[in-house]
Amino acid sequence: MSARSAARLLAVLCAAAALGGCGVGPGEGPQAGVKLTVTRDFGSRPLLERDRLQVADADTVMRVLQRNAEVRTRFGGDFVQSIEGVAGGRRDGRPVDWFLYVNGILAERGASAVRLRGGDRVWWDHHDWGLTPDVPAVVGSFPEPFLHGSAGRRLPVRVECEDPRAAACDAVAGKLISLGIPAGRSEIGGSAADDTLRVLVGPWSRLRGRDAEADSLDRGPRSSGVYARFDAASATRLTVLDPRGRAARTLGAGTGLIAATRAVERQPVWFVTGTDAAGVDSAARAFDESALNDRFALAISRDLPVGVPLQEGAR
Amino acid sequence: MTPRASALHAARAPIAAAYACALVVAVLSFEHPLVLAALGAAIVATGALARCARSLARAALFGVPFAVAIALVNPLVAREGLNVVLRLGEIGPLGHLDVTRESLVFGAILGLRALLVVLAGGALLSATVDPDELLARFRRVSVRSALTAALAVRLVPVLGRDARRLADARRCRPDAAARPNTAERLQIVRAVATGAMDRALDVAATLEVRGYATPAAPGRGRRPPEPWSRHDLAVAVSALALLALCAGARLAGVAGFDAYPRTELALGTAEWVLAGALVLVALAPFAERRGIEP
Numbered sequence: 001m002s003a004r005s006a007a008r009l010l011a012v013l014c015a016a017a018a019l020g021g022c023g024v025g026p027g028e029g030p031q032a033g034v035k036l037t038v039t040r041d042f043g044s045r046p047l048l049e050r051d052r053l054q055v056a057d058a059d060t061v062m063r064v065l066q067r068n069a070e071v072r073t074r075f076g077g078d079f080v081q082s083i084e085g086v087a088g089g090r091r092d093g094r095p096v097d098w099f100l101y102v103n104g105i106l107a108e109r110g111a112s113a114v115r116l117r118g119g120d121r122v123w124w125d126h127h128d129w130g131l132t133p134d135v136p137a138v139v140g141s142f143p144e145p146f147l148h149g150s151a152g153r154r155l156p157v158r159v160e161c162e163d164p165r166a167a168a169c170d171a172v173a174g175k176l177i178s179l180g181i182p183a184g185r186s187e188i189g190g191s192a193a194d195d196t197l198r199v200l201v202g203p204w205s206r207l208r209g210r211d212a213e214a215d216s217l218d219r220g221p222r223s224s225g226v227y228a229r230f231d232a233a234s235a236t237r238l239t240v241l242d243p244r245g246r247a248a249r250t251l252g253a254g255t256g257l258i259a260a261t262r263a264v265e266r267q268p269v270w271f272v273t274g275t276d277a278a279g280v281d282s283a284a285r286a287f288d289e290s291a292l293n294d295r296f297a298l299a300i301s302r303d304l305p306v307g308v309p310l311q312e313g314a315r
Numbered sequence: 316m317t318p319r320a321s322a323l324h325a326a327r328a329p330i331a332a333a334y335a336c337a338l339v340v341a342v343l344s345f346e347h348p349l350v351l352a353a354l355g356a357a358i359v360a361t362g363a364l365a366r367c368a369r370s371l372a373r374a375a376l377f378g379v380p381f382a383v384a385i386a387l388v389n390p391l392v393a394r395e396g397l398n399v400v401l402r403l404g405e406i407g408p409l410g411h412l413d414v415t416r417e418s419l420v421f422g423a424i425l426g427l428r429a430l431l432v433v434l435a436g437g438a439l440l441s442a443t444v445d446p447d448e449l450l451a452r453f454r455r456v457s458v459r460s461a462l463t464a465a466l467a468v469r470l471v472p473v474l475g476r477d478a479r480r481l482a483d484a485r486r487c488r489p490d491a492a493a494r495p496n497t498a499e500r501l502q503i504v505r506a507v508a509t510g511a512m513d514r515a516l517d518v519a520a521t522l523e524v525r526g527y528a529t530p531a532a533p534g535r536g537r538r539p540p541e542p543w544s545r546h547d548l549a550v551a552v553s554a555l556a557l558l559a560l561c562a563g564a565r566l567a568g569v570a571g572f573d574a575y576p577r578t579e580l581a582l583g584t585a586e587w588v589l590a591g592a593l594v595l596v597a598l599a600p601f602a603e604r605r606g607i608e609p
Contacts (some may be wrong), residue, residue, distance in 0.1 A: 023402045058399040059415045066397060066576040077395035077575060112394040113410060 024058075027314035029229040036068055038083055040126045042227075042243065043140050043294035044311045047126075048086055055116045061100060063110035064122065066110050086126050090261030094244070095131045101125070103144035104260065105268060106136045117152040120144070123294070126182025135225030135296060137260035137268035142292040145268060146181045155197045155267055157183040168284035169201050172272050175287050199270045203280055204235040204257075206260060213261050213269040221245060224261040226297050227309030240299050240310045248310035251275075251301045256283030259297035259308065274300075320608055322600040323442070325546035328448035330554070334600075336443070337554035340437040341593060342428055344561040347570035347580055351427050353590035357597035358435045364601040367442035374438030381433065382426035389422030390414045394500035395575035404453040466519050470511070473518055478507045549600040556596045564589050 015270050033052030039045060050068050065071055065083070072082040080098045081087055088097035100107040100114070101123040106284055107114050116122070121141040149155040157176060161169035164185055176183040176199075188200060200207055200214065207214045208230070216224040218232075227241040238255045242248040256274035263269075274280040282300040292298060297308035319325035323334065338361075342354050362371035396415025403412040446468045453463035481503050485491055495503065543551075564570055570586050573579040 022404045024400070056399070058402050062394075063397050063399075063576070071576070073395070073575075077393065110394075115411070 005247050032209075034064060034116050034118070036064060037120045037121070037123045037294060038069060038125075038277060039123070039294055040086060041311050042127050042296045042307070042309055043123075043125055043138075046294065047086065054119075059116050060112050061102065061107070061114040061116060061122055062070060064116060065111065065124065075110070078112050078307060080111060080124070083124060083126070088126070089126070094128045096126060096128050097133075098124055098126050099129070099133075099135070103136055103150060104138050105143035105145055105150055105262065106134070106138075115152070117148065119148040124294075131227075131243065132222045134224060135221075136262035137225070138296045139258050139260050139270065139292045139298060140295040142287075142289050143176075143179045143181065146176055146183075147179060149197075150267065155195055157181055157197045157199070158201045159185045160188045161185065161200075161203060161268065162188055162206040166201070166277075166280075168272065168277075168280045171281075171284040172199055172201050172287050194266045195256075197270075199269050199272060201272045201284070203276055204230045204238075204273045206270065207273055208235060211269070212273070213263055213266075215257065216261055216263065217271065221309075224259075226259040226261055226299060228257060228259065228299060230275070238275055238279075238299060240306055240308050243309050243311065249306065251299060251306065254278040254282065254302065256280060256286065256300035257297065257308070258283050258286060258292065258295075258300075259289040319546075319606060322546045322603060322607065323365045323443040325544065325606055326550040326600075327541070327544075327547055328444050328446075329452055329453075331552045332440060332449055333555040334550045334557075335435055335440040337557040338439070338597065341557050342435060343562050344565060345570055346421075346424055346428075346572040346574065347586065348424060348427075348572075349394040349580075349582065349586055349590050350564075350570045350593065351424065351431065353593050354597075355427065355431055355434075356436060357594045358431055358439065360594070360598055361601075362434070362439055362442075364598065365439070365443050367439065370442035371434055371438045373384070374433055375430070378430045378433035378437075382430040384426075385429050386419075386422040386426035389420040389425055391419065393418035397576045414529055417575050417578050420578050424486050424574070426531075430472045462519075462522060465472055465522055466515065469522070470515055473514055474507050474511060477510070477514065478503055481506055493577050544606075545603055546600065546606065547589060553596055553600045556599075557593065560589065560592055 011065065034055050036048070036050040036053055037046070038048040039098055040047060046265060053064060055064055060193045062071075062073070062077065062080075065080070069083050070085065071080060072087070072264040073079060076153070083098060090096065100111055102114060102116075103121055104123075109255075121144045123138070123141055145155065146157050147154075159169065159173045159176065161172075163186060169185065173183050173185050177215060183199075188202070200211060207314065208218060209215065213224070217226050218230070220229060221227045222245075227243070227245070229239045229241065231239070236253060237252045238257060239247045240249045240251065253275055256272075256279040258270070258272055260268050260270045272280065272283045274283050279300070282303055285303070286292070286298060286300050286305065295305075295307060299308050300304040323331045326334070331513070338354065338358055342351065345351060345354075359368075359371065362368045376385060391409065391412065391414070393415070396417030398416040399413045400416050400419070403414065406412045446465075450461050450465045450468065453464065458481035482495060485499065485503065486493070567585075569589050571581045
């Protein structure tokens with residue numbers, strides 16, 4: 001190969017590298033910071049919280065975690081084995097491990113493959129997965145995923161209400177709009193696109209059977225990842241389960257529930273629901289960052305929060 | 316007594332082999348750059364004192380490209396490290412690829428270790444240990460294994476001689492150049508490789524005819540145990556001391572090195588003392604010059 005050919009080849013390679021998003025160094029950081037939360041037992045025991053972390057283009061969830069906590073990895077650095085000395089494995093004969101949520105959505109790839117964007121909320125939780133390893137969406141990163149979406153892409157948001165003129169529907173839509181999230185409003189089943197983030201608002205008896213994700217919640221935590229169950233007949237009672245799937249507490253009339261689930265290849269669906277209209281109103285009042293923070297799901301009984309799943313001795 | 320080239324040549328074969336293996340174990344025991352550098356210096360100095368520097372240089376011709384390949388591949392496959400120095404974007408099946416300073420450093424360390432293993436476990440061992448003596452002693456332990464090892468050891472030079480004969484034959488052709496080009500070299504290699512199995516059978520049959528496969532009758536043909544020479548003792552003690560130093564350092568947590576997520580290494584007095592001790596212990600057998608060629 002002549003010197004001229006080599007120079008041409010080098011120029012082509014440099015151009016391809018530049019066009020392919022290559023660069024020297026970690027790259028520029030986004031304007032908004034990233035929030036990192038590390039908890040145990042379905043968010044009930046906080047281990048570490050860092051807010052407004054500055055990240056660069058090349059940063060992954062794993063790098064940000066390793067910069068801020070003592071981490072041991074496995075599988076070539078792709079997966080976390082322990083954070084701050086808390087390791088995956090077995091505890092009291094039950095399987096426990098670290099699970100990663102980015103903007104409230106369970107990560108489907110290793111932490112070293114998940115890129116971060118400005119405003120993302122990263123949540124690591126160490127919990128018992130004996131009942132199900134698949135809790136596909138959680139509410140504890142609110143206002144995510146509504147604000148920054150998923151994988152750096154903002155998503156359309158629609159509030160679907162059993163009664164679009166109800167106060168609860170107004171409260172939920174108003175809360176999203178006050179956060180700068182353009183949220184459309186419709187009746188149940190009004191969104192056709194799989195890429196829409198939906199919030200279903202209404203009593204469970206009226207949501208039941210009208211939506212595929214709602215059906216998954218009725219099938220139990222193995223199907224939806226939500227550790228709570230409305231009674232099969234009239235949905236007038238809500239049974240909150242513990243991490244093993246056993247009934248921990250049964251809540252009666254006036255109980256609300258905020259939970260999220262996600263079907264394969266679809267965006268998360270949130271439920272702001274309850275045993276009756278009073279319960280839905282309670283849930284709508286709790287549709288707020290301070291109430292939802294670090295919760296997998298939240299039940300509200302007599303305006304008091306009940307964590308879902310219900311941990312022994314937890315808040 | 317015939318003077319020998321070095322203390323390693325003067326020591327009996329299993330002990331000289333154990334010394335080379337101890338160096339390999341030492342290399343594989345540490346990732347600390349200072350300790351690896353000290354072991355590298357010890358291996359090169361050992362090669363020079365054992366008068367086999369040329370063998371080490373020949374092995375390095377193969378070992379250095381091998382080490383460089385390891386050093387270059389590691390940053391492309393490792394996903395770890397906090398300090399990104401190069402963003403390569405999406406690269407096919409490898410996914411999104413970032414080269415980190417930590418993966419470059421660890422790649423270089425892996426490459427250096429591979430090179431030192433080639434030098435100590437390959438070049439130094441083959442240049443200072445008599446394979447016939449080693450196999451003869453090993454035969455007492457396992458006849459079949461010794462025969463297999465003898466076959467493996469002898470097959471390579473047999474094939475080398477075959478290749479030289481084929482090259483000589485090629486040069487006898489009227490249209491042949493003085494030196495074969497790449498295509499002609501490849502033809503010779505192909506001819507030798509395709510006949511390797513036949514040659515292996517020939518070598519095996521020859522070894523069998525010479526009695527390699529027949530275990531010695533009890534009490535017959537067994538040489539009386541030889542007393543240990545000063546070189547046997549010196550090399551054996553050196554090998555044991557190398558292993559003891561490695562074990563002690565590991566147990567005491569000396570020369571700690573973390574490649575990921577940040578490159579962190581201990582560099583205190585203990586590490587310098589360990590590095591110096593490894594070099595001294597490795598070279599100590601060569602201080603004894605009695606019975607060694609001037």
